[in-house]
Amino acid sequence: MVTFKKSTTQKIYWILLILSVIVGFVFYGALKEQFSLQFLVFLSGVPFFLFVTGFFGLLWPKIKPAGDEVYISHALLIGLIFIVLFFIHVWIILPLICPDFGACLDV
Numbered sequence: 001m002v003t004f005k006k007s008t009t010q011k012i013y014w015i016l017l018i019l020s021v022i023v024g025f026v027f028y029g030a031l032k033e034q035f036s037l038q039f040l041v042f043l044s045g046v047p048f049f050l051f052v053t054g055f056f057g058l059l060w061p062k063i064k065p066a067g068d069e070v071y072i073s074h075a076l077l078i079g080l081i082f083i084v085l086f087f088i089h090v091w092i093i094l095p096l097i098c099p100d101f102g103a104c105l106d107v
Helices: 002-030 037-043 045-063 068-097
Strands: none
Touching (some): 002 037, 002 045, 037 045, 037 068, 045 068
16 A cells, blocks of 8 residues: 555656646747746746656655754755756746846836
8 A cells, every 4th residue: 555655646746747847838838929928937936836846756755864863964955956946947947938037027
């Protein structure tokens, strides 16, 4: 029964990763011209959230802490990975969506 649960949760995390890629391609590839840049910038958080959730869900069994003394290093590692993914999102993906980022947020 434990194997079934582990397999099911891994499938859910893979589904989240695949869903984030699909949402990204649909909204930022095929339908990019249908929406305003401001909407696309604000919506970019959804695929990012799905990707980060799926990524950390799949990574968790590999980096799960074994004892009380390693929780601080685990928290620092998780934080570092999140910051790297966030910076990739902000400095690489968002400029591809909107090269003049300041103008995209003007109301």
